[in-house]
Amino acid sequence: MNLIFRLLAVAVAAIVAVLRGRRAGLLEPSTLRFRVWPTDLDINLHMTNARYFSVMDLGRADLTIRVGLGPAILRNRWQxxxxxxxxxxxxxLRPFQRFTLVSRVLCWDDKYIFIEHRMETRGGLAALAVVQGAFVGAGSVIPPVEVLAELGTTAASPPIPDAVAALRGQSLSAA
Structure with missing residues (x-):
């Protein structure tokens, strides 16, 4: 199945959930269920490495909409x-295999928001990723504190996990 159809399905479901009053909290996980389609496969007949990241994009889109950032992103023209x-x-991940993508905000610093993505099957964990993401508007990075303000919160970041410290290129003692 082409990713544009997956994106539309994810976006519509997330928007409907928000409109029905089922907005998610900032630190709540987003859970999406997928199946590996032939268009997701590489020459070895398993899901190609690049597709993992594309599916994780869908998880971040769902998470962003469900926490209520959709209007702020459109209004401020954030990317x-x-x-x-x-x-x-x-x-x-094999052809036609079902899997679940669980995405959640881990923490944030003065520039980035760190998100964990877990791809899970009945057999266990298939992939685990940590990404550092940001919103850009008018040529500059929007500080997470400004993003949080759009959600009406001034919450402090949870402690920075080891995986995030490694991604930032820092040891915990240097953080």
């Missing part, structure tokens, strides 16, 4: 971007 990513592949 979501990634500044880095790390992924660990554990199991292959």
């Amino acid at each position: 979501p971007v990634l500044g880095g990513a790390t992924i660990r592949y554990r199991r292959s």
Whole structure:
């Protein structure tokens, strides 16, 4: 199935959920269910590495809409971007196999929001990724504190996990 159809399905479901009053909290996970389609496969007949990241884009879109950032993104003309990513592949995803993508905000600093993506199957964890993302508007990065203000919160970031410290290129003692 082409990603544009997946994106439309994810966006419509997330918008409907928000309109029905089922907005998610900032630190609540987003859970999406997918199936590996032939268009997701590489020459080895398992999901191609690049498709993992494309599906994770869908998880971030769902998360962004469900927490209520959709109107702010449109109003402010913000663009979501990634500044880095790390992924660990554990199991292959085979043709027509079902899997679940769980996406959640881990923490944030003065520039980036760090998100974890877990791709899970009945057999266990297939892939685990941590990405550092930001919103860009008018040529500059929007600080997470400004993004949070659009949600009506001034919440402090949860503690920075080891995986995020590694992605930032810092040890916890230097953070």
